[in-house]
Amino acid sequence: MTGNAPGERPRARVPVGLLVLVLLPLILMPIAAVFVFALKGGPGAFWKALTNEDAQFALRFSLLIAFLTAAINAVLGTWAAYVLSKYRFPGERPLAIAINLPVAIPTVVVGTSLLLLWGPIGLFGKLLEPLGLQPMFTPAGVLLAHLFVTFPYMLGAVKPLLDELEVTYEEAAYTLGAGKWQTFRWVILPALRGGLFSGTLLTFAHSLGEFGATVMVSGNLRLRTQTAPLYIFAQFEAGHVAEANAVAAVLAALSFAIFFFLLRYSGGPKR
Amino acid sequence: MTRDPGRLAGRLQGALALAGGAALLLYALWPWLPRPGRAAPPRTVVFYGFSILGEAMNGDVLPEFARRWRARTGEPVEFITSFAGSGTITNQITLGVPAQVALLALELDAGRLAKAGVVAPGSWRRLPHGGVVNRTPFVLVVRKGNPKGIHDFADLAKPGVKVVHPDPLTSGGANWALLAEYGSAARRAPGREREAGTAALLGVWRHVAAQAASARAARTQFENGFGDVLVTYEQDVIADAASGALPGEIVYPPSTVLSEHTLVVVDKNITPAERPLIDALVAFLWSEPAQALFVKRGFRSVDERLNGANPHFGIIRDPFLVRDFGGWDRVKKEIVDDVWKDRVMKEVGK
Secondary structure (H helix, E strand, C coil), X not given: CCCCCCCCCCCCHHHHHHHHHHHHHHHHHHHHHHHHHHXXXXXXXXXXXXXXXXXXXXXXXXXXXXXXXXXXXXXXXXXXXXXXXXXXXXXXXXXXXXXXXXXXXXXXXXXXXXXXXXXXXXXXXXXXXXXXXXXXCCHHHHHHHHHHHHHHHHHHHHHHHHHHCCHHHHHHHHHCCCCHHHHHHHHHHXXXXXXXXXXXHHHHHHXXXXXXXXXXHXXXXXCCCCCHHXXXXXXXXXXXXXXXXXXXXXXXXXXXXXXXXXXXXXXXXXX | CCCCHHHHHHHHXXXXXXXXXXXXXXXHHHHHCCCCCCCCCCEEEEEEEEHHHHHHHHHHHHHHHHHHHHHHHCCCEEEEEEEECHHHHHHXXXXXXXXXXXXXXXXXXXXXXXHCCCCCCCHXXXXXXXXXXXXXXXXXXXXXXCCCCCCCXXXXXXXXXXXXXXXXXXXXXXXXXXXXXXXXXXXXXXXXXXXXXXXXXXXXXXXXXXXXXXXXXHHHHHHCCCCCEEEEEHHHHHHHHHHCCCCCEXXXXXXXXXXXXXXXXXXHHCCHHHHHHHHHHHHHHCCHHHHHHHHHCCCEXXXXXXXXXXXXXXXXXXXXXXXXXXXXXXXXXHHHHHHHHHHHHHHHHC
16 A cells, blocks of 8 residues: 555556446447447548538538527527526526426437427427428428427526626626626626536537437438438448448547537636 | 736637637538529429338439439429338328328338328329339348258248347338238138138247347348348348348248339329429339339339349249238238237237
């Protein structure tokens, strides 16, 4: 046993080794397998699998939906957090729980419930059908599902910061003659920067990988509503492992990049 | 604010991340950005098909139609397609996906669409060949060298044989497989068809070791090493068997069913302006060029004269059709429900 100086962490070769040993087949090796398989046919085959029309569409469509979802939920989520944090009202807790519900519900159930509401046989869908409006099985339907599923991320990232924010700053700003918007822009928003950043990135990352709800509401139409995860699944089902893997590798690499920035910028400075 | 090197590096990284994000956005938006000299958006057709059709439609038949349509009218056509188990796409169409034309694995699913009010009852029967676009026989796939000595559906009842079978609840192909197993025995026992067919189904289903949601998924299971024998469409394995890519070999039973794949036109998803395009597509599917492409891809044409073009088609001594057993309505009630579901599955489940 070696003595540890105060403040120094105990040496832990055995437990750390054990942890790595457990994580290896559980997490690390499956991720590595995607890349190994993607490159098995050589870079030429990888490139060919990646550049076919369907794969390109699926990747671009997924990215667009992720950008839109992140942008819309950044605004909606911040606003919801502001309202929930600032005002006290009856039914506040039930509302807060309801807003956070999407993380708890299985995404397939979210998809089903959206279909049963907006679909052609759904409650609202029935009324929209004669007007020629049909959000399900279109890009709008996919966006709707992603907004639903990722809504709580922004709230979770921003609300704690708002709760901590001293009311006095806001009051001081008003006293100095600042308007509502000016106060929000120059007093509240800067305090939320870290939360906005991590919330938006989390929303983006989740939207990029969303499967369960999307598969229900998209109709899985190639070149129309097929997102990258749906493409991967469809290709794998059809026995086209190389095509599936190429896109899976790109999706995995993108997620790594996003989480790198997430850790680097939101986790970094705070500690 | 002092500009120490650490801060500068941080800013640089931030700018880099921002540039990366912007590049990603640009990449995503690229095909939709307005650019001079871009062709007018093409007309689109939404086509749904059952699982094994994907390669033939996306690879040959639909592009060929688009080429001909463009040559004739100057208009580009784009196909929006989706392929999954026949039962799955039938459910999707019932729920309202914007399918305009769908090719189903069996007429039973067309009937379900009619029942749901999506298409007019029997509307597909007014199409050429009663709506049947192409056929393919049901065959057995065994491990290389046929170690279990399987030559007929009856051999699946041998002790120790493990069968990979699609699930009749979700797969159209599985319903054809049931009819093949029942029918091949029933046709050899005139006068006591029902007993023979029931016994045959019992023999097979006692040995079903894995069930998959679609014919394609069952094949994937077999290829991953499950079971000794797979019951599936000839079309799905014929090309790979010829090229040596199939980890097994095809066994042609002496008597089996030819599956028939039914086309439905979903009128409610077609505007009057789109009608000529859809009609042209439907007519094209039964034309000789399209049928020849199906034959090239391993389907048997409804036009017997064209089937000589594929040298890999196997010989079946006694092929039969669903109409020999009274059509799908009767087969579903008398064989799938009464015999398989109510007797065989209860017996096997004991």
